[in-house]
Amino acid sequence: MAEVEEVLSHPLNNTDEAIKGTVKLVATPVGTALAYGSLVFMALLPIFYGALRSVRCAKSKNSSDMPETITSRDAARFPLIASCTLFGLYLFFKIFSQEYINLLLSMYFFLLGILALSHTLSPAMNRFFPVNFPNKQYQLLFTQDTGETKEEIVNYEFDTKDMVCLAFSSVVGVWYLLKKHWIANNLFGLAFALNGVELLHLNNVSTGCILLGGLFIYDVFWVFGTNVMVTVAKSFEAPIKLVFPQDLLEHGLEANNFAMLGLGDIVIPGIFIALLLRFDISLKKNTHTYFYTSFFAYIFGLALTIFVMHTFKHAQPALLYLVPACIGFPLLIALVKGEIAEMFRYEESPKEVSGDSNQEKKESEKKEN
Template sequence: SADRKQSESSRLQLSALNASDSNGTEALNATAKFVATPEGTALAYGSLVFMALLPIFFGALRSVTCSKSKNAADMPETITSRDAARFPIIASCTLFGLYLFFKMFSQEYINLLLSVYFFVLGVLALSHTMSPFMCRMFPESLPNKQYQLLFTQGAGEAKEEILNYEFDTKNLVCLLISSVVGVWYLLKKHWIANNLFGLAFALNGVELLHLNNVSTGCILLGGLFIYDVFWVFGTNVMVTVAKSFEAPIKLVFPQDLLEKGLGASNFAMLGLGDIVIPGIFIALLLRFDVSLKKNSRTYFYASFLAYIFGLGLTIFVMHTFKHAQPALLYLVPACVGFPVIVALIKGELTEMFRSVTTSSVEFLPTSPRLSSFPTVSGSPASLASSMDTVSMATGLSPRRRRVQLSCM
């Protein structure tokens, strides 16, 4: 009996040692670690790839419509070469700041605040994503009434417009449906609700964030290539923040779905930055195809196939070596290299790098901005820094804002 107790004590001590690594961080006991089946792994990875392609494809198509729009409410944000060059620096500072924040303060309270914040952003993003479909599906027999929500300060000549919010019945229906998803996410943190918000964020980002030319795109992708490799391979900062950050800034799919159904809990994940960053470059190439007026989409399809190849290679390497991989390490060379090779073959390389695909319309300080809806462009750090970049680039006053929701 004494030997049995001693043996049991030894096993408990060994389990305690296995539960934490040399840095004191939590680790999984090898005996309790879930081992995904080949079918479950293939389903999870395949679903992530499929979900990643949706916002890129449809966001790129909507970016063309957005760039041609004469309505100031539909005008996109333009990323210049200066914005692209400083973006990795801002993203790095924000990422490290979040890392310190999670180390110093309670993770529970931080994520509670983030949940409320992303609830609001997610509802707006999903509502904007749904609006074109609602415009087509809304019964003509039902009245589509127009509404305006106006807030002003002062009186007479000193009156200042703070918010002018125009919407209609279709927008209200979209907002109601999105709010149901938002409450579901807020209460349950279910992975399907997370993905609905994540897809909406990604599509909004690809649609509304426009690179002004291919050179700017190469600067942005090159800078974030270094950023991604350094923070994943050089430190544990990005992995730590990603695991602590409970927000819909990644797409997830359970590897144990076949065993546990919708209640599955062992997830494979893909950050939205690995979708939006290449996505805005692919959307740029689609607009370049349109500007050539040759009735072909050569560069768009080349870059789209390159993205599939790069993402597939990322998954293969990650699965083979059982280690987190910076997806941009594979996506950037593929998404830039394939179109450049095509341009060299067609003799259009100079034209591709000289082309400017953004609208020449200048924004007024009170212009309606759909970018007031969330646009996500990166990891947790990139999310915050993308908001900062938009704010600094436009110089918008937070007090004078007119938002007009319309069907696109």
């Protein structure tokens, strides 16, 4: 899981004065509005589609698509782990050459980004293939031991269409590796965010509140209490943030005066919003009240972040505004509707789903034998 270490930063030049927010904006009002609007739009895409795909993911019996469930214990520890990681990166950038560190990170995210983008594109690409396309099935299976002690290490199923997506993603990966272009960065960033919302599942609302509450404190401390997060955000050359140039109208695709939004400010609220969508479905009322409430609350929180940042000319911890909005609005609606207790009782049990899947698999193997 990508660390939550980026913030919606002040769109200034990469100087010490810019990091402190003490120099004047160089972008035009139209360019600034375009950049902010594009960031908001790009942030909403992985949350909306990732939440929809998380519903299918929760019902999937394919081991390669099984979600990773975050428990309350994981949620409580995550801000501490994220803080140690963030400070460790800060020390690395202070002690060692940024060039070599970012080279290693580029190679790592090059491989990870190709897989993430391929997984993201695969369902959508099915619509573009003709019906008579020769789609062969493949399986990558690694096991250890034999007989009754045989255990699966990797079991990944894919087909010819997935390989086409992988080839396209590899082209984007080479483009990113060679040019570090902001469009390639955003393609990978959107893929990471969508996969995060789809595959990372909170087991209940209480866990979501613990996670968001802890990262609320984490974000505020590392942005307002120190210069660590903003320094790392400026130094870290990896597709863990969405960027959009404010000088696009003046310099075209070669523009370089970026506003940026970290993937953590998308994925963390996004997995909570996805949980509320699955809760809506569990109510069987054919309404998505809590999903849409939290989704529009996210828009409100992000717009408020941009407004405050633009007004005070200083980088803002987006979770400072997103967490109260994404938690507060749905809880208020649940309180009004008298469903607050039902909301907190709702709990997903992935172990049971996994167990059912394994049981069916064993029964199938017995029939074959």
